[in-house]
Amino acid sequence: MDWAGLLTDAGREIFAPTTAAFALAAIGLNFHFGLTGLLNMGHAGFMLLGMYGYAITIREIEANGGELFGVHMAAGAEILLGVLVALVVSVLFGLLLGWPTLKLRGDYLAIVTIAAAEMVRFLGRSQSLVGLTGASTGIRGSDFKRPFESVSPFPDRLVTVGPFTLHGSQSTSWWLVVVAWTVVALASLLFWRLSRSPWGRVLKGIREDEDAVRSLGKNVYGYKMQALVIGGAIGALGGVLWSFGNSVAPDSMGRPTTFWIWTLLLLGGAATVFGPILGSVIFWTALLVVKGLAGGLIPETWLSSTELEPFALVLVGATLMALVIFRPQGVLGDRRELAINER
Numbered sequence: 001m002d003w004a005g006l007l008t009d010a011g012r013e014i015f016a017p018t019t020a021a022f023a024l025a026a027i028g029l030n031f032h033f034g035l036t037g038l039l040n041m042g043h044a045g046f047m048l049l050g051m052y053g054y055a056i057t058i059r060e061i062e063a064n065g066g067e068l069f070g071v072h073m074a075a076g077a078e079i080l081l082g083v084l085v086a087l088v089v090s091v092l093f094g095l096l097l098g099w100p101t102l103k104l105r106g107d108y109l110a111i112v113t114i115a116a117a118e119m120v121r122f123l124g125r126s127q128s129l130v131g132l133t134g135a136s137t138g139i140r141g142s143d144f145k146r147p148f149e150s151v152s153p154f155p156d157r158l159v160t161v162g163p164f165t166l167h168g169s170q171s172t173s174w175w176l177v178v179v180a181w182t183v184v185a186l187a188s189l190l191f192w193r194l195s196r197s198p199w200g201r202v203l204k205g206i207r208e209d210e211d212a213v214r215s216l217g218k219n220v221y222g223y224k225m226q227a228l229v230i231g232g233a234i235g236a237l238g239g240v241l242w243s244f245g246n247s248v249a250p251d252s253m254g255r256p257t258t259f260w261i262w263t264l265l266l267l268g269g270a271a272t273v274f275g276p277i278l279g280s281v282i283f284w285t286a287l288l289v290v291k292g293l294a295g296g297l298i299p300e301t302w303l304s305s306t307e308l309e310p311f312a313l314v315l316v317g318a319t320l321m322a323l324v325i326f327r328p329q330g331v332l333g334d335r336r337e338l339a340i341n342e343r
Helices: 003-014 017-036 043-063 074-100 107-125 126-134 146-150 173-193 200-216 220-244 255-268 275-296 305-326
Strands: 158-161 163-168
Touching: 003 126, 003 163, 003 275, 017 173, 017 200, 017 220, 017 255, 017 275, 043 074, 043 107, 043 126, 043 146, 043 220, 074 107, 074 163, 074 220, 107 126, 107 158, 107 255, 126 255, 146 173, 163 173, 173 200, 173 220, 200 220, 255 275, 255 305, 275 305
Parallel strands: none
Antiparallel strands: 158 163
């Protein structure tokens, strides 16, 4: 058993881009559930739309030799345009999703949002859109990663910092680590500021008793829509960050992804500033450690290598179930923050 290697891998997972991307998505969900009490079970749909919006935009610009409408675009401008398109698509999806559904409550809203996310995924898999989304095979990373990697200030080679070695600019790189966690820090700052503003206090009131807030003359529907759009846009940015280290495929953001994001949020603590970040760190690090321990301690005759990840997910899931039962507010949360509509 290589204990030193396992500890190094666990340490790397703490600041990995995947950890940051899912922390960002959980911050978006925190606007929905933590502040407003919206049971959005289709958050992966926002992430997938963000991934497609960015990747398709960059791919089309790259296919035209870096030009858009005859104007040559620098790599930085391409990135900004791709992110802008991802945000616009997510906002439109949030408005379209919220318009008929935000008058629903509880389980009904959860069912509708699951269906909406699945519609996005199946549209991405559709052969009729193969020229746009790549259908089930998706969009290769080589089609859209060049602009982001080209603006990296780090050297185009492996770089060692302490016990950790990552590439300077390509895929899961130091450059992506810095950008991803910077975006997470800014999103956390935004959540902290808005949650303590009058706007955030109205959302908390809606979470506890929307009828009481409505009786005070507040437009509950409008506030819910604002929370849905803002949280969805942050989730789309999480999808963009995730795509920087991977390809874009519809099945990479299926139903399990939404449940993972919910797990991160509840694990760290809903309605807290650092809960989504801590939840993401604990979840992904624990998953890697359990897989490493199972691979090193359980004989191959008992558990094959292909069965390690499902086994690790079962163990981590059982642990999280125990946490939800005995500490439902999460590690950092306040139990009163989850007392939604309790009587």
